[in-house]
Amino acid sequence: MAFDPTNVDCWIFDLDNTLYPSSSRLFDQIDVRMGEFIQNLLGCDATEAHRVQKLYFHDHGTTLSGLLHYHAIDPYEFLNFVHDIDMAALATAPRLAGKLAALPGRKLVFTNGDDAYAGRVLAGLGLSDSFDGMWDIHAMNYRPKPEPSAYSGLIEAFGIRPETAVFVEDMARNLAPAKALGMQTVWIDAATEWGDRAKDDAAIDLTIEDIDNWLASLADHPLLG
Structure with a gap:
């Protein structure tokens, strides 16, 4: 079906590379930090750490979920380490606050990151007051998108009617459970x-390149507002 915004009363947004452009390269910093964490954990070189990191990401949805599956780590320690990055790049990202405020209904953040990191990102984007709630990796009990339980938990926690909700995300594989x-x-x-x-084309109602222009x-x- 074609995307129709007229009956939407809940707007759900991913965080990284969604509310700010990938050109900010913020996640590149996190990627480096994850590699360093794995090197320290396993006592391996950077090449092996990169291999493990991407394997866990591919097989378990996030690197953290793979680490929790195979190693006895503290998720808070991991998240604090990998999210210790410079947010200065967000200063040049588009300012979306006014455009988000114009959307009718609730606005939520649905992220495989944690709330502390997400709060820093939103502050850097000038969006600290733009959202009505957040569903993060702790709330998901470390079962991240695209795990179906992440979505069902979000829906239950916020009383969302899926048929009147839209989910905006840069990772195509994470859209299929929402569409289902x-x-x-x-x-x-x-x-x-x-x-x-x-990517499943049948699970995508609309493809965009730029959230700023789309908003x-x-x-x-004519039918919104």
């Missing part, structure tokens, strides 16, 4: 390494 539940889906094709992995177009929609 009845949500509309928007894929941000940011041309990143993993963005189109396991601007919604603000001009």
Whole structure:
């Protein structure tokens, strides 16, 4: 079906490479930190750490979930380490607060990151007051997108009616569970390494390249507001 914003009363957004452009390269810093964590944990070199990191990400949804599956680590220690990054790159990201405020209904963040990191990102984007709630990796009990339980937990916690919700995400594989539940889906094709992995065209109602321009177009929609 074609994307139709007129019956949407809940707007759900991924965080990384969604609310800010991939050109900010913020996640590149996290990627380096994850490699360093794995090197320290396993006593391996950078090449092996990179292999393990991407294997866990591919097989378990996040590197953290793979680490929890195979190693006795403290998730808070991992998250604090990998998210110790410079947020200065967000200063040049588009300012979305006004455009988000113009959307009718609730706005939620649905992220495989944690709330502390997400809060710093939102602050850096000037979006600290733009959202009505957040569903993070701790709330998911470390079973991240695209695990179905992550979505069902979000829906139950916030009383979401999937048929009147839209999910916006840069990782195509994370849209299929939302679509299966009845949500509309928007894929941000940011041309990143993993963005189109396991992409199912039938699970995507709309593909965009830029969230800033898309939100601007919604603000001009005659049936919204």
